[in-house]
Amino acid sequence: MNKYILVTGGAGYIGSHTVVELLANGYKVVIVDNLVNSSYDAVARIEYICQQKVPFFNVDIMDYEALSQVFREYDIGGVIHFAALKAVGESTKIPLEYYTNNITGTINLVRVMKEHDVKTIVFSSSATVYGDATRFENMIPIPEECPTGPTNPYGRTKLMIEQILCDVQKADRSWRAAILRYFNPMGAHPSGLLGEDPLGIPNNLLPYLAQVAVGRREKLNVFGNDYDSHDGTPIRDYVHVVDLAKGHIAALAYLSKLESGNGLYREWNLGTGMGSTVFDVYNAFCKSIGRELPFEVVGRRDGDVLNLTARPTRANSELEWSAKLSVEQACTDLWNWTTLNPFGFQLKNYGWKIFEENGKSSYASRLHTVSFPESEFLVSVANYGATIQDISMKGKSMVLGFDSLEEYQQSSNPFFGATIGRFANRIGSSRFSLDGSEYKLSVNENNRTCLHGGINGFDKQMFLGPVVTFSEADKEFLLEFILMDQDGNNGFPSDLVCKVKYKISAGKVKIEYSAEIPSSSKSDSTIVNLTNHTYFLLGDAEISKVHVQTETNEILSVDGELLPTGLTEKVSDLLLEGVILADQAYDNCFVVEKNGCQLDTRKQPLMKHLEALSSTKDVKLEVASTEPCFQFYTGDGVNTEAFGPRSGFCVEPGRFIDAINSEKWKSQVILRKGEVYGSIIEYSFT
Amino acid sequence: MNKYILVTGGAGYIGSHTVVELLANGYKVVIVDNLVNSSYDAVARIEYICQQKVPFFNVDIMDYEALSQVFREYDIGGVIHFAALKAVGESTKIPLEYYTNNITGTINLVRVMKEHDVKTIVFSSSATVYGDATRFENMIPIPEECPTGPTNPYGRTKLMIEQILCDVQKADRSWRAAILRYFNPMGAHPSGLLGEDPLGIPNNLLPYLAQVAVGRREKLNVFGNDYDSHDGTPIRDYVHVVDLAKGHIAALAYLSKLESGNGLYREWNLGTGMGSTVFDVYNAFCKSIGRELPFEVVGRRDGDVLNLTARPTRANSELEWSAKLSVEQACTDLWNWTTLNPFGFQLKNYGWKIFEENGKSSYASRLHTVSFPESEFLVSVANYGATIQDISMKGKSMVLGFDSLEEYQQSSNPFFGATIGRFANRIGSSRFSLDGSEYKLSVNENNRTCLHGGINGFDKQMFLGPVVTFSEADKEFLLEFILMDQDGNNGFPSDLVCKVKYKISAGKVKIEYSAEIPSSSKSDSTIVNLTNHTYFLLGDAEISKVHVQTETNEILSVDGELLPTGLTEKVSDLLLEGVILADQAYDNCFVVEKNGCQLDTRKQPLMKHLEALSSTKDVKLEVASTEPCFQFYTGDGVNTEAFGPRSGFCVEPGRFIDAINSEKWKSQVILRKGEVYGSIIEYSFT
Incomplete structure (x- = not known):
């Protein structure tokens, strides 16, 4: 093997x-x-x-x-x-x-x-x-x-x-x-x-039936009912x-x-x-979908034989x-496949392209775009970091992103749109202890701190997938990415399977995170804190022009290394009024729920964190999540070729900073085999 | 069609x-x-x-x-x-x-x-x-x-x-x-x-038998004699x-x-x-060659069937x-093929290469080389002009030639080694009349004379072939070239088929010319005079060093245009003694047989024209032919990049200069449909 x-x-x-x-x-x-x-x-x-x-x-x-x-x-x-x-x-x-x-x-x-x-x-x-x-x-x-x-x-x-x-x-x-x-x-x-x-007209019976069932074809053509079988159709x-x-x-x-x-x-x-006749299968399929489908008996097909x-x-x-599996099972599975994918792998208003600059045509790195033509809403997500590369409305980009993978891979990239993991925000001294073991993480800030999961964080890995489907009922695309993070990567213990699901409807991007330690993992506990690091600008020239209003002005007090002291304080009330002063830099953790949270917050109601209104007042962003706090960052450290400081602001819902090193917060981030970490973030644009 | x-x-x-x-x-x-x-x-x-x-x-x-x-x-x-x-x-x-x-x-x-x-x-x-x-x-x-x-x-x-x-x-x-x-x-x-x-071991019966017959294979393997046929071999x-x-x-x-x-x-x-069995064919073949061949019955061959x-x-x-044709006929034809070509198209000591300079790999232009390793005698002939490109002995070249087709195609090429036709030597005023018609030929000398067949003479055409065979009895290669010269080319009437056969043995190159008007030709008469234009040097540095002795010192008297007056004269007796003075230029027609010749001289005995001895006395050339005269030329007009004046001398046996315009000589050169023009030239090196 x-x-x-x-x-x-x-x-x-x-x-x-x-x-x-x-x-x-x-x-x-x-x-x-x-x-x-x-x-x-x-x-x-x-x-x-x-x-x-x-x-x-x-x-x-x-x-x-x-x-x-x-x-x-x-x-x-x-x-x-x-x-x-x-x-x-x-x-x-x-x-x-x-x-x-x-x-x-x-x-x-x-x-x-x-x-x-x-x-x-x-x-x-x-x-x-x-x-x-x-x-x-x-x-x-x-x-x-x-x-x-x-x-x-x-x-x-x-x-x-x-x-x-x-x-x-x-x-x-x-x-x-x-x-x-x-x-x-x-x-x-x-x-x-x-x-x-x-592609084209299916030549096999069940796919054809399925296309009739979803309305993609008018009726089943039965090629001859004059064969020597119990119902005249070929066996x-x-x-x-x-x-x-x-x-x-x-x-x-x-x-x-x-x-x-x-x-x-x-x-x-x-x-x-x-053996089953065409009508046997037809009947089994109709039974499995619970209704009769139209058919027409037409002439025999060249090359067909009786049995x-x-x-x-x-x-x-x-x-x-x-x-082992029956015709009925096949019908059920086919119908399941068909309802989830009525047009097979083809999906209207979804497309992808290879997202690679250096001439290599690697399918691992793709850029996926879903669009809602009526509302001119478009979202692009890359396999690289399961990164939101673009969210645009009426042709205007709401967020910061690069046009090439190469730019994302440069060290100056300040986590634009990326999925942040295995542990978002900072971990003090890049160390933590868990179940009696001490772990030293990769250091990628100030020679001391492990920021956003370390040197080889989720933002720098190729996610697998996505599985892309569209729910006709909800008018919602679902893009499911998955990442297998290895035990030891950046110093974290245990293998981790992380899923990132983007649910995208007109004007709305909902991100659902989940993570589990697979049963195959040798270690059986780790720490997790996931978020998304999109920089918003809402089409404005600079963030000071955007009216940004937080739901709270209570933040975690931090020391010189931006690590929490355990206390909270209030920032200027101006933020509650939507004003970011031109000279005011924020990189603060705003507390929405002082009591913290469970490991999996997905069952919690979404809490509004912030809303922002473009200077032209034609775009409003609301950020909500199931998480107890969010980091608000005015991007003062941004320094790329295309974008400078304060080109956008970030809202990063997640767990409390360095929670693993706090007795009262650590339960929010410790994941053990058999448990599930989960959270939801939602961006709404109106 | x-x-x-x-x-x-x-x-x-x-x-x-x-x-x-x-x-x-x-x-x-x-x-x-x-x-x-x-x-x-x-x-x-x-x-x-x-x-x-x-x-x-x-x-x-x-x-x-x-x-x-x-x-x-x-x-x-x-x-x-x-x-x-x-x-x-x-x-x-x-x-x-x-x-x-x-x-x-x-x-x-x-x-x-x-x-x-x-x-x-x-x-x-x-x-x-x-x-x-x-x-x-x-x-x-x-x-x-x-x-x-x-x-x-x-x-x-x-x-x-x-x-x-x-x-x-x-x-x-x-x-x-x-x-x-x-x-x-x-x-x-x-x-x-x-x-x-x-190539390799023949898989078919007759070729195998033929190879046994010529001694290339030891015996015929009969694959099974236990089939259900009259003699047990497959049908x-x-x-x-x-x-x-x-x-x-x-x-x-x-x-x-x-x-x-x-x-x-x-x-x-x-x-x-x-149907015929293997033994039926074996017997027919043995009968056609007049002797029994060895055979051995071996096991059946995979995939063979009875009938x-x-x-x-x-x-x-x-x-x-x-x-229409019988097995016996096939045996006869096969044996004929085999005796002429005992090793098929492969011939020991014969090879060819593409003779083309400009990157085009045209098989039409090839350079054919036969060699006699024992005597270190080697002759190369090109399709272009059926030209003798080289004759060498013991690694020393006896003649002048170029290494590339390109050089041969340059206008400065003074007919090096070429076949000269349709009409060798000069035709006065480029005109002649035949059977009541007047013909104007292409002019390529002094704006007046047609020299060596004109602008597009045989020397500039690709000959087809050669058919190359080797006679074991005579230890002689035969290279047969053919050229189809079109009616009207250079102004000559009638299509003409010209064959040039090089018979090459150790130290000897015998050239046989023949020409006929094909039955398909619209016109039915023309004029012909063929020769070869090799420049000899015998490995010496200059021709004055070579001892060149003619058999006669009687030449045709010529006028200012080098055309014959009808009279003869004697040149210096020095030539009979083998001396070419350094300042003495010859371009003269030496008369060997005053009475001229028939149209086809091939049945005539060869007459010695000239012998030449290299200054080192280790090479002697004898030129003989069946022709009544020969042009002797000291190459004073030669002016190419590689060769200058007097780099070699020519001996060009043929018919009298401008014979068509002389009543007493014209019969030597007039060819009518049904007749054959022929001549032989022989160069012997010892």
Whole structure:
């Protein structure tokens, strides 16, 4: 398991589910996908689901050099090969594209494998290679011994690849080639985050039904009801995609159990052994969504045959694999996927671009933008620090941000828009003790203090995800980021899984933080304090022009190192009146709730912290949170190329400064395994 | 017929024979070949045989861009696709190379065709696609309807390509795809100039037998004599390669007869319908060479089957094609080919390189070198002007020559080593009359005279060929060049086909010229006078040091324009004594045979003209010819960057100066259709 499994087409339907199963089974995975018929969002969601980074390369398997580079970069132990065009109907119309992509592509892949001495391949084949198995006696359910005879170019590409792999293995017996002949994959990941997302008109039954159900298509076309089945529609062997994905793990395991030096070429059917007609599936789906869907019986489709039910006994016995999930389960999972993602990975008014300056096209760093065209409200969030790069209204930016990742990565970046963690604000002497252990944190201020989590804080890490969905009911986008912070990073104990969810509706950005110590963590306690470090300006020229009114003027008294003395004091009442004097610098913790808070404040009501009105009086910002205090900062230390001091002000709701080193406050920030840290911040613009 | 037929693999065995047939049938041809398993010499010989230039590109069909460039450059009307790896046995050992070259290559080719809207293809398939047809009842002889089932990777590549073309044609009915399933090609071109030249061990029976016959292989391996045939060896349908080549013409003609817009995909067997066993062929071959050859029966070969005899009735009736030539004829032709070319296109001590300076890799311009290592004698001849670029002995050059084509192409080049034609020496006033017509030639001397054939003389044209062979008996290389000079070039009437044959043995270069007016010429008479314009120096520093002794001191008297007065005179007797005075310039026509000569002097005995001895006395040159006179020139007008005046002397045997304008001499140079001009020049070095 030390070597990587390279998955071609790993962003696709079956590919993405297989990657999830591989990761769940401890395999390391590299994904190669040209994204021609798939979406990178699937990869982002795999990473989110599996809570780990998965190397991804936007490489076409036709590109020998680029593919070879991946093999040089990663120690590949085997390949699961999905990448292919896969629509039967389309293949009869543009066969050359099918032969090019599927055959030339596979030959190329195998050549690269050979060059790098990688000789294990699991190949995504299809029951289509059998063609009309009813032309023989006693061949339903179809065994692997059934003579092949595909009736369309797609099926022929699959059979040719089988033959090529067979010949390659015959010539060099050390090759291990597992041919998995899929019957009809259906369903989706139970998380609702992965599923089939055919671009254009879906060629498979369930996705089509789902699109009818969400109103994206008018009705189901039933291609022929004059077949020799119980209801006249063709019989297929529908297998849940998660079952199918597990078949690949079983095949890999089987190949790895061969004696050293021994090779193999063998085909296995992956099917349930149970046939269902088009109407059977139609009925199951209608039942699972609770209503009848329109359909129309149209003519037979070129290349379709009556019955393709598998005899899966070879896979059952040899691979110790069998399909467990029912057609009903598949319908339920598909419907879950569809309601969460009615247009698959495509989302209206959401888009992303690579956010990278130095020419490398790394999908890990992206900039995600959601927009509300009617109210001209737009929010951009980067994977880097799960940073709010922009919030704009009517074309005017409300916040400070950079146009390039490079600028964010400069040391002069004063945490613009970033997620702050593992511990926001200052920790005195960069030290704390917890459960009898003393921890020394990384120092990044005045040679003494640990500020905002230290040198390699959350603001400087690439968050995984986001999972982006849209709630039609709430007219709200949800962007879910996740970060796995390692035990020892910046000196903090325990692994930490931190989720940052942006709920964005017209004029409103609501941020929900949560953090947990994963069960796999060796240590089982740590400290957490999370916030967002956006600099607001509301389109004004300078902050002194903005009318900024806090809800309280009580602040924590601090010493010369800006650490709390335990006392509070009042600042000028001018702030309650909305006035920031031009010469008045603030970097103070305003107390909203003297009594502090629980570890997870998300159940608490939102408390208004501050409101700000632009000088033109056309923009009002309200900041609220579930947190007991907020740091108010007038940005006097800002000194970047693009922005100078007092270019914006920050409102950073969170826990009390250095709470871990205060007996009365420390319970706010100590997180133990099994517990959940949580908080909510909301920015409202009107 | 206005468009070109692109032939992939046109330098190969069947490809080259097909190109010859295409040209013979009036098609224009472009050859594309990567020369991986073939030789450019085949192309040179095609051009020699067909007496025309054939565009050639050293392009791999895997290279989309380079292939596409050929389609842009030439107006291609259809493709005959041979390019492929083709050895059954090898295909089981390196299947991936077979799939890459054959499948990926063909897909690439078809994509390029599609891009350029070329939709006619004749595909070189194989009877191997049927596999063991004896597995069915009543399938011998094999009809096209026989189910396919190739038993080796090579056969599978052929079948896959058929299927790909079939699907492409189904998707776009305007494609015209003729699938020609060859049975067993054998034999060679009756000229003896083209044949099978397998690199490495031949995989086919006759080439193997031939190699045994010439002693290149020890014995024939008979792969199994336990088959169910009359003598236990497998039965094949051997078809003469010339018959096979003609099948492609028939297929093209068939496709072109389809109604406009109509397409077709159809397979045709190309076979005789008559099966022969391995021993049948063995016996026929032994009979044709008049002796028994050693053989050994070894084990069966992987992938071989008992019987692959064709039922060729579909090709007989639809294509109106049938095999005409017998196995015996094939054996005879093969033996002819083999004796002329015992090592195929490879020839020991012969090599060539591209002779081109400007980065263009044009195979039309090559420099051919033959050598006799024992005597350290080496001769290099270029296609450009069929020019002797070098004659060297023991590392010392005997003649003047340039290292680059560029230098030869400069106007200052004083005809170094070139073939001089159509009319050597001067023609007075650049005019002559013939059969009542007056001809004005191109002027290239003193604004008045036509020297050495004019501005675009033979010296400045690319000769086709050479055909290079070696006679073991005479220890002599033969390099045969050919030039088709057009009617009107330089003002001369009639097309002219000129052959220049260099017979080179150790220390000797014998040049044989011949010229004829082709039957296709519109005019039917012209004038000819051919010679070679080598400058000799024999390794000396200047010609005055060389002892040069003429056989005669009688020269033609000339006027101020160096044209003959009709009288003769004597030059200094010093020349008979071998002395060229340092200040004495010669450019004189020495008369060897006052009575002149016939049009073709080749049957005449060689007459010694001159001998020369180097100052060191270690090299002696003798020049002899069948010609009545020779121009002796001391090179006083030479003025190139590398060589100045008197850097070498010339001996140019030929006809009398301006003979066409002299009543008593003109018969020496007038050539009429049906007649042959001929002469021989010999340089001997000792």
